[in-house]
Amino acid sequence: MRAIWKGSISFSLINIPIALYPATRREELKFRLLRAKDLSPVNYKRVAEVDGKEVPWEEIVKGYEYEKGKFVVLKDEDFKRADIEATQSVDIIDFVKLEEINPIFFDKPYYLEPEKRGEKAYALLRDALKQTERVGIAKVVIKTRQHLAAVKPQKNLLALELMHFAEEIVDASELKIPEKPEVGARELTMAKDLIEKMSDKWDATKYTDDYRHALLDVIHQKVKSGGKAPATRGAAKKPTNVVDLVSVLQESLEHAGRSTSPKRKTTTHHKRRMSKAA
């Protein structure tokens, strides 16, 4: 694991040198765009809007459109100037109870590792947070952005979770949401009962990305068969006609209703087999 950022947690007079590691990764399959006839990879070019000419990287600058069509150019030193104060520290402002924070505010988790001479203070903060059941709310600048963040104890380590600022949370008041459900007590009982039945202990390992796994299978099959479409379409589900299954059962019922004497030799109906996907 490579640290993506180094700095320190600071609050009051305490300073804990730490390194920041991403706690999650995106498990996404990446695809290249190719030219169909010879599978040559296709690249993008940065071209100028004005004349369509390609612009080399060294001639590219970043601009902020402060008014339609009007730009102010920001150079590296400008960015540095803006974050020079904050870059190296996670400044804890308050300590709050975790349950007071709406989970919608949490954005992206990182692990914190103590750097040299930070171990003792790191453990101290971790245990103090655990025992007081609180998290530290901090501001931190990473790259070109200031973030709100929470410093949380998580088992034996400290985690830093980047958070949204309140102004980033979209107002939901425009959505049309029913105040009270127009359902009776019976429906509510049914729904609650169903929830009860489907209730389980939270186990993160239970849920996997089925689509990604299925797609990987398809890829492996295609690689094996030299890029040709595999002969079988994998475990693709056949469409089933639910209505037909109902009529098959309905027919069974007609028969069951008629034959009260099981000893009577009846033929055709019993011989009929149900197909899996009628």
Add this chain to the structure above:
Amino acid sequence: MAVPRSSKSAPARSASSRSAAAKQILNVNGRDVPVSHLEKIFYPKSGFTKAQVIDYYIRISPLLLPHLKDRPLTLKRYPDGVDGGFFYEKRCPPYRPDWVKTAPVWSERNDTEIHYCLANDLPSIVWAANLGDLELHTFLSRADNVDRPTMLVFDLDPGPPANMLHCAETGLLLKEHFDALNLQSFPKTSGSKGLQVYVPLNTPITYDDTKSFAHALAIELENARPELIVSRMEKRLRTGKVLVDWSQNDRHKTTVCVYSLRAKERPTVSTPVEWDEVKAALKKKSAERLAFTSDEVLKRVEKNGDLFAPVLKLKQKLPRNP
């Protein structure tokens, strides 16, 4: 033939169903029974679907219903098929249709009445099957007199490496014993690994009587054949032997009903057999002869009718001591 109708996806209904669109109505003897997810595979190793489960129960119902009638039923539900989770449901679900009859049974443990489902008609069976109730577990008594068992049962449960053949041998020993007492006994497969022996009573008796009789007989058999038979429940004692489980003769216990499916790899059924079949299986050393899937059972009953019919009718008196 009645035309299947799809239920209207009224908002109220969708609250009770994960996918209202999949919900269908089956007309069962004039009752509308909602069914859903019929295409779902309930026995993955056999590709046996939920529709096939319901179909089996519909077809076997003329023989099954008399055995279910008025007996408090514990549902053993597998909503996602045999490889998914299951749960026992003693209390008949509150969202049952009003035509599903229930019977109150006092539960000391819960200090309250538990209303069990009664599967007294075909719509109730179809309704239960649609809930993923693969296995039907019933009382040995009827709801009007829950303290009076109508039969005595031994559940012969093999501890590996013991198998069905050891159960067959043990069952035949039981039969010999009952023959000597002039009592008729009836074997059925459990639909799982073992064999079950039923002695019809249908005369006034209590669970205290049947249980102590069964216990005494189990001990007697254990003493006679200690290398084959064990009467105590501890799993570790069962290795390579057959547990003669006498403890099923209890007001609080349910036993898998004859013709019930079991949640095993294949859709096997608790199937009534003849003692001659048990003997033949033992002689030929073929445990397979005492394993029947739903299809095989439907064929068997066309030929044999209900081998278990006497269990409901035959009046027999249990002697005080075995």
